[in-house]
Structure formats: structure tokens, C-alpha cells
Amino acid sequence: MKEHLLAISTSDYKIKLFSLVKDGFQHTYQGPDFGEIKESSLKTMWNAEEEGEDDKFYIFATSNSILGLIRKPIDGNPHKNIGIVAHPTPLRNFCVKPSEGLIFTSGGEDLSIKVWQLNKDAIERQLKLADGLLELSEEEKLIQMVGNVDL
Secondary structure, eight states: OOOOEEEEEOTTSEEEEEESSSSSEEEEEEOOOOSSOTTOSEEEEEEGGGGTOOOOEEEEEETTSEEEEEESSOOSOGGGEEEEEOOSSOEEEEEEETTTTEEEEEESTTOOEEEEEOOTHHHHHHHHHHTTSSOOOHHHHHHHHHHTOOO
């Protein structure tokens, strides 16, 4: 039997999971925080499985313009989420076209609509790097080294 979960984000970067079939409340996990910006609590989450996709990801938007992915199951692992600044102003909304792997975002004050290509491999690569199962390429090592130099 497939378990149906409701995920709720709190203002202190937590994600609470509730079972819609079993006993109700299940767990509280650390959610993505993306820095010290207090307004970055999750605003919207979308589950690809609801659309018939066999994916293991949630797509989310925050109230401070971050668009991102969380790898299921949600367990608080910081390497299981990735995000980008999608607009210079807060996101108004987003929608997903799973058959094409596209995410459409609408900005607030910037009055723009952007189209993003979904790249689920980015999280898989991040998890492998964190677990030591993958080595950085020479180019990535150079970028990491330059990024740590104070100019």
C-alpha cells in the first residue's frame, strides 16, 4: 500500500510530515534554509508522483525567490536539497510540466516568467560527493580552490 504524506513547512526551517492513512503526525525534519534569510521558509511544494511520474523528488519555492529540489525521503540530510535564486524579487508562483521536465516560475515585482529545465542529476551528484563515492573533476577542484581565495 502506497503511503500518502502531507508535508508542512514551518517558519523555523522545519518540515513536518503527516500520514494521511496511518496515525497522523510522523516526523519533523530540518528543511532547506539557504543562508540566514529568515523569510526562506518553504512556500510551496509539489510532488511529481501526484501527476503519475515515478520520481523521488519534491520541487519547492521559498518566500525569498529560491526554487529547488528535495530528494525523497525527507530526512533532514542537507545534501538532499539544492536551490537556485530564480528571480531577483520573490517568486509569485510556479508550475511544472513533468513530461517535458520543465518548471515555469513567475516573479513578483520583476513581472517576468522564466522557464527552467529540471536537472535531477544535480542532487544525485551532490549526494555521491558528500558520501565520498565520487571525486571532483580537475575543473571543479580549481573552481573550489579559487572560490576559497580572498581577493
